[in-house]
Amino acid sequence: MPAWEWALDIVGLFLLLALLYGISLIFRRRFLARHGGTFELSYRVRSDSPGRGWLLGIGRYSGQSLEWFRIFSLSPRPKRVWARELLDYAGRRAPAGTEEVSLYDGHVVVSCHYGGEPLEIAMSEASLTGFQSWLESGPPGTDWNRR
Incomplete structure (x- = not known):
């Protein structure tokens, strides 16, 4: 597998992790605010x-x-x-x-x-x-x- 494909996979993994982190922050905020x-x-x-x-x-x-x-x-x-x-x-x-x-x-x-x-x-x-x-x-x- 060429190096550029490895780099592309790593960038894609970081983007996925950043997306999951953002979604987790939204759910945490909803969880904390559930009782007002x-x-x-x-x-x-x-x-x-x-x-x-x-x-x-x-x-x-x-x-x-x-x-x-x-x-x-x-x-x-x-x-x-x-x-x-x-x-x-x-x-x-x-x-x-x-x-x-x-x-x-x-x-x-x-x-x-x-x-x-x-x-x-x-x-x-x-x-x-x-x-x-x-x-x-x-x-x-x-x-x-x-x-």
């Missing part, structure tokens, strides 16, 4: 340099926690989980500098504290309204003076 409550949510992993360290993802409310899934992962498990009782809203701001390119279009950066540690996430205005409502609608017995 999902939205586009970016998470800042590193804050050591301004505007850098953002990862695109999907957020999902699950009872008393907010789950975050990486957008290009095939894992059905969340990469991060934040409990409602440890999450405090601190404010919001518009993306600045390279953040405008790194984040989804129209998202705002939300500053929070999780267990006393700073946390930055980004979401749309509509999702922010839902997030604030979810934070305020804690179960009975919640210590409202803490907020």
